[in-house]
Amino acid sequence: MSVIPSTEEPQPTRAALPAWAALVPVALLLVVGGFFAFGLTHDPKAIPSTMIDRPMPEFALTRLTPESDPLTNEDLKGKVSLVNVFGSWCSSCVLEHPQLTEIGKSGRVALYGVDWRDPPSDGAAWLTRYGNPYLKTGVDSDSRLAINLGVTGAPETFVIDRDGRIRFKQVGPITPEVWIDTILPLIQKLESEPA
Amino acid sequence: MISELGLFALTLALMTSLVQTAAPLWGAATGRVRLMNVGASAAITQLVLIAFAFACLIWGFVTSDFSLRVVASNSYTLMPMVYKIAAAWGQHEGSMLLWALVLAGYGAAVAFFGNNLPATLRARALGVQGLIGAAFLAFIIFTSNPFARLSPAPLEGGGFNPLLQDPGLAAHPPMLYLGYVGFSIAFSFSVAALIEGKVDAAWARWVRPWVLTAWCFLTIGIALGSMWAYYELGWGGWWFWDPVENASFMPWLIGTALLHCTLVVERRHALVNWTLLLSILTFTLSLIGTFLVRSGVLTSVHAFAVDPARGIFILAMVLGASGGALTLYAFRARQLQQPPSFAPASREGAILANNFLLLIATAIVFLGTFYPLVIDALTGDKISVGPPYFNVTFGPIMLCVMLVMAFGPLMRWRSDSVKPAGQSLKLPFLTGASVGLIAGILGHSLPGGLGIGFGVFLVASMIRWMQVRLKAGQVTPQQSLFLARAFPRSTWGFVAAHLGFAITVFGITAMSVWQTESFASMRKGDIATLGDQSFRLEQVQLVKGPNYDAQRLTFSVLRKGAADGELATERRYYPERDTVTTEAGIRGGLLVNLHLATGEDDGSGAFAVRITNHPLAMWIWGGALIMAAGGFISLSDRRFRIGAPHRVGVAVAVPAGA
Numbered sequence: 001m002s003v004i005p006s007t008e009e010p011q012p013t014r015a016a017l018p019a020w021a022a023l024v025p026v027a028l029l030l031v032v033g034g035f036f037a038f039g040l041t042h043d044p045k046a047i048p049s050t051m052i053d054r055p056m057p058e059f060a061l062t063r064l065t066p067e068s069d070p071l072t073n074e075d076l077k078g079k080v081s082l083v084n085v086f087g088s089w090c091s092s093c094v095l096e097h098p099q100l101t102e103i104g105k106s107g108r109v110a111l112y113g114v115d116w117r118d119p120p121s122d123g124a125a126w127l128t129r130y131g132n133p134y135l136k137t138g139v140d141s142d143s144r145l146a147i148n149l150g151v152t153g154a155p156e157t158f159v160i161d162r163d164g165r166i167r168f169k170q171v172g173p174i175t176p177e178v179w180i181d182t183i184l185p186l187i188q189k190l191e192s193e194p195a
Numbered sequence: 196m197i198s199e200l201g202l203f204a205l206t207l208a209l210m211t212s213l214v215q216t217a218a219p220l221w222g223a224a225t226g227r228v229r230l231m232n233v234g235a236s237a238a239i240t241q242l243v244l245i246a247f248a249f250a251c252l253i254w255g256f257v258t259s260d261f262s263l264r265v266v267a268s269n270s271y272t273l274m275p276m277v278y279k280i281a282a283a284w285g286q287h288e289g290s291m292l293l294w295a296l297v298l299a300g301y302g303a304a305v306a307f308f309g310n311n312l313p314a315t316l317r318a319r320a321l322g323v324q325g326l327i328g329a330a331f332l333a334f335i336i337f338t339s340n341p342f343a344r345l346s347p348a349p350l351e352g353g354g355f356n357p358l359l360q361d362p363g364l365a366a367h368p369p370m371l372y373l374g375y376v377g378f379s380i381a382f383s384f385s386v387a388a389l390i391e392g393k394v395d396a397a398w399a400r401w402v403r404p405w406v407l408t409a410w411c412f413l414t415i416g417i418a419l420g421s422m423w424a425y426y427e428l429g430w431g432g433w434w435f436w437d438p439v440e441n442a443s444f445m446p447w448l449i450g451t452a453l454l455h456c457t458l459v460v461e462r463r464h465a466l467v468n469w470t471l472l473l474s475i476l477t478f479t480l481s482l483i484g485t486f487l488v489r490s491g492v493l494t495s496v497h498a499f500a501v502d503p504a505r506g507i508f509i510l511a512m513v514l515g516a517s518g519g520a521l522t523l524y525a526f527r528a529r530q531l532q533q534p535p536s537f538a539p540a541s542r543e544g545a546i547l548a549n550n551f552l553l554l555i556a557t558a559i560v561f562l563g564t565f566y567p568l569v570i571d572a573l574t575g576d577k578i579s580v581g582p583p584y585f586n587v588t589f590g591p592i593m594l595c596v597m598l599v600m601a602f603g604p605l606m607r608w609r610s611d612s613v614k615p616a617g618q619s620l621k622l623p624f625l626t627g628a629s630v631g632l633i634a635g636i637l638g639h640s641l642p643g644g645l646g647i648g649f650g651v652f653l654v655a656s657m658i659r660w661m662q663v664r665l666k667a668g669q670v671t672p673q674q675s676l677f678l679a680r681a682f683p684r685s686t687w688g689f690v691a692a693h694l695g696f697a698i699t700v701f702g703i704t705a706m707s708v709w710q711t712e713s714f715a716s717m718r719k720g721d722i723a724t725l726g727d728q729s730f731r732l733e734q735v736q737l738v739k740g741p742n743y744d745a746q747r748l749t750f751s752v753l754r755k756g757a758a759d760g761e762l763a764t765e766r767r768y769y770p771e772r773d774t775v776t777t778e779a780g781i782r783g784g785l786l787v788n789l790h791l792a793t794g795e796d797d798g799s800g801a802f803a804v805r806i807t808n809h810p811l812a813m814w815i816w817g818g819a820l821i822m823a824a825g826g827f828i829s830l831s832d833r834r835f836r837i838g839a840p841h842r843v844g845v846a847v848a849v850p851a852g853a
Contacts, residue, residue: 019529022524022525022526022528022529023525025472025475025476025521025524025525026518026521026522026524026525029479029514029517029518029521030514030518032483032565033510033513033514033518035565035568035569035572036486036490036510036513036568037510038568038571038572039490039568039571039572040490040506040507040510089432089435089582094358095358098773098774098775117581121714125714125792125803125805127794128714128794128795128803128805129777129792129793129794129803129805130777130794130795131794131795
């Protein structure tokens with residue numbers, strides 16, 4: 001092994017980096033690794049505990065489709081409902097769409113859409129392309145509702161009980177399994193709760 | 196039976212890779228040639244074993260052996276053969292096996308072509324490569340066994356996600372893996388060099404073609420993924436800044452920096468330290484990308500298997516491989532330090548400047564990708580970072596990159612001054628500025644004007660560079676032609692790659708800024724217009740695909756009243772997964788790119804139709820493919836031919852500016 005003795009190290013014309021500088025990359029890696037380890041122990045899809053059982057934030061969203069009256073908390077009153085956050089830019093929303101279409105068609109539960117981070121024309125076009133499963137769709141153009149809800153990405157779906165409180169949050173697509181194993185039983189349970 | 200053989204082969208491959216790690220490293224440390232040589236045979240044996248295992252897995256898919264768990268949940272009898280084969284790497288287990296196969300392929304290439312390398316360097320590089328292979332094989336065997344059986348075996352498989360049944364997406368993972376796994380060679384050689392305590396000309400001569408190969412494949416892989424997103428997924432979107440896309444883009448950005456650094460090491464034997472660091476970082480980002488995709492640590496559109504055990508295993512690999520390499524780097528790098536052999540204003544200086552810019556770009560993407568995780572860890576808040584962040588931060592950095600790209604090639608190696616390059620770039624600069632100004636004013640867009648302006652500046656600077664190199668105007672055209680013929684292929688590769696980059700920039704700018712669209716609700720016979728083109732819904736028909744039923748809408752296109760071909764869209768229903776996919780009607784042109792999408796029948800026979808023109812959209816992927824082609828042209832250069840032993844000794848003697 002040819003080790004160059006340090007005395008032969010030429011004098012650089014620019015200021016040489018101190019010896020500890022070489023440790024910076026490995027230190028950074030350890031920091032990043034620490035965050036990764038945290039990420040592994042925390043389900044990014046887990047609902048923040050602060051949101052459970054909290055009332056749905058106040059909102060009034062302009063309708064995506066031409067009708068004039070906005071989508072507000074009033075629409076959710078007195079029944080169990082699903083609020084689905086989507087966007088035309090969101091590719092998993094495409095994956096989720098067949099299941100939503102089925103839910104919409106079945107009429108099992110009131111399904112509302114929130115078009116997020118989208119120019120309204122894009123959202124409307126997206127719905128005409130893939131079909132519109134929602135009772136009503138509002139546009140959250142300034143992300144106010146999304147921020148209040150703590151939305152991390154699309155799609156996300158909130159299960160709201162008859163009193164307008166958030167009872168469950170699904171992060172990511174509602175797959176047939178999620179629908180059958182989690183959301184549908186929850187709806188049945190919420191509907192059987194005394195008003 | 197066959198799959199048991201596959202698992203057996205994998206287990207043997209794991210043991211072989213352990214031998215490949217231990218024997219050559221030990222041999223190199225103690226100077227025993229025969230031990231060192233074990234590395235090469237072990238690497239080739241490992242490739243054969245993994246290839247056999249992979250063939251066994253493909254066999255399982257081809258014969259629809261539903262007693263295999265991965266086949267049962269990702270395939271079915273009626274699926275076209277090509278997708279049965281592609282499904283072999285369309286799920287977690289098979290995809291990891293492909294990873295290991297590509298890794299072993301590169302390792303075997305070192306064994307096969309590396310006869311002209313110093314024996315200890317080759318042995319050590321093979322040892323490191325073997326260690327990475329051992330980690331991956333252990334990961335596959337212990338957490339992701341592709342040959343796990345189901346009992347009782349179902350009669351029919353569960354089907355394969357129809358969105359993935361696509362030729363572009365079938366080729367996407369192999370290309371991507373050839374890319375980012377290819378950077379393992381640079382990693383192994385860097386670690387080997389750090390162990391040896393020296394980097395010589397043979398090192399650079401050897402590493403550079405492999406970095407270039409990996410980079411070309413990665414470029415193609417990313418382009419394929421983006422094309423697929425455009426025609427299959429989005430509403431005409433081609434890049435979503437999704438964590439999984441970013442996972443492949445980060446190694447590309449830093450790999451581009453590495454590529455240019457290896458050039459400096461080879462030509463000028465400078466920036467050695469820095470190149471070693473970049474090699475390690477590039478492969479680290481490849482590993483982190485794998486971790487990101489396979490662990491479910493971030494929510495992503497690509498919903499892959501989420502299993503904490505797998506995540507912990509890959510994280511351990513990332514920390515072990517990169518942490519080990521970076522620690523070694525911390526203690527050894529100073530021994531390899533050299534006096535700065537170039538002035539800041541020189542071609543090396545320009546390359547280094549662009550290195551920093553690319554590093555910043557990588558950091559921007561890294562931060563945007565992992566910021567939600569960091570915030571979650573620190574405050575418990577769940578946030579998301581969207582495309583606006585990336586567009587605002589990434590765009591300006593790329594403009595700076597283009598500026599340096601224009602200067603770099605016109606500067607001399609070692610020492611130059613910015614002034615002459617600036618002088619000769621006066622005209623290109625004025626051209627770029629005026630075209631950009633016109634584009635910006637006519638197109639009512641500042642980003643549009645900037646993108647076009649910088650792009651034109653870059654192209655004009657390349658023309659200027661060509662003119663300087665061919666001495667156009669100073670000598671006769673025949674002499675210029677003679678000079679052009681004398682260009683080595685790597686020079687043409689550089690020209691193609693840089694022009695390809697400009698082409699991609701034009702495409703991205705035009706498509707992002709100047710798309711036009713029109714909506715209509717159309718019945719059969721109705722006409723909609725966009726610009727000077729009109730579209731008539733001619734036919735609504737049901738067609739049968741190999742494993743789906745589709746409703747096809749056929750439109751005739753009229754341009755200024757004259758017939759101009761047809762466009763068709765489809766809604767495909769796949770009964771196995773009870774899923775509908777939509778196929779847009781796309782006609783790519785040089786300038787106009789039509790994207791026609793249709794919705795469901797509203798019940799009365801009317802269809803919602805959206806017609807979009809994404810101008811220059813094809814340039815995005817065309818430019819990327821030209822970049823990759825440039826890389827391959829360089830690779831075909833006689834001087835880079837792998838295993839050209841007579842060149843090794845004289846590598847340093849290549850004159851500056853050659």
